Amino acid sequence: MLASSLTGLSAFAIYLVTALAMVGAFGTVYTLITPHREFHLLRSGCTAAVPAFLGAIIGYVIPLSAAMRWSASLADFVIWASIAACVQILAYGATRLLVPDVSKRISANDVAAGILLGGIALAFGMLNAASMTP
Template sequence: MEMLQTSLAGLGNFAMYFLISIVLFFVFKLLYTFITPHDEWKLVKEQQNTAAAIGFGGAMIGFAIALAGAASSSAFFVDYVIWAFVAMLAQVFAFLLLRFTFMPLIAERIDNNEVSAGIILACVSISVGLLNAACMSY
């Protein structure tokens, strides 16, 4: 019984971090769809746009990777939340960098369901998430 209590001692902290992670994930979804010139949910749900699904999925994976890095590297809960917002900004920056430098027509290409554009966006987003997570391990 003591071993079970020891194993479950961190359950409160787990629940707190996990629940705020889900909230932050939802906030990221709202922020990301606000920043992009197209509505990813509408493109995916109503138009079955594969390019939008791939690009948006990559952004969510990249953000989740950065969240995981923040959770494992943070000194305390508020530190985690601060770094989660940094991760959000990094993902938004990744999209804007791609849109305004390397692929200025990325939004139109995703609207037109060009899968190659969705793949590039996903790759950039996941790469930024990995770099972000690694840089958070201060």
């Protein structure tokens, strides 16, 4: 019985490792695109950077999990994961249209700006995930 329960373990491991790599790649690209340096701000105790960065990460992971669930193959999953990353970058761009100095405000530890950016990222992620559902 245990052997039959573990038949999907290799697929599980492949998808999990791929998803973690995609989250790492997204986090890296996202921090390179935004003018504020998330990791520097987080290390220095900038409270505003926390909801901003976590919102982007969670806003990416929500559609990533939908892509994992609905993809027909690993390649399909990677394609949809990449699309989800692009949508999160668009969420940042949309926030910059609403609040052009949002990165400067986050760097100045304006928590409201961090919450706004994180909230918009979450909203985009939820809509993105729902759009992936068949």
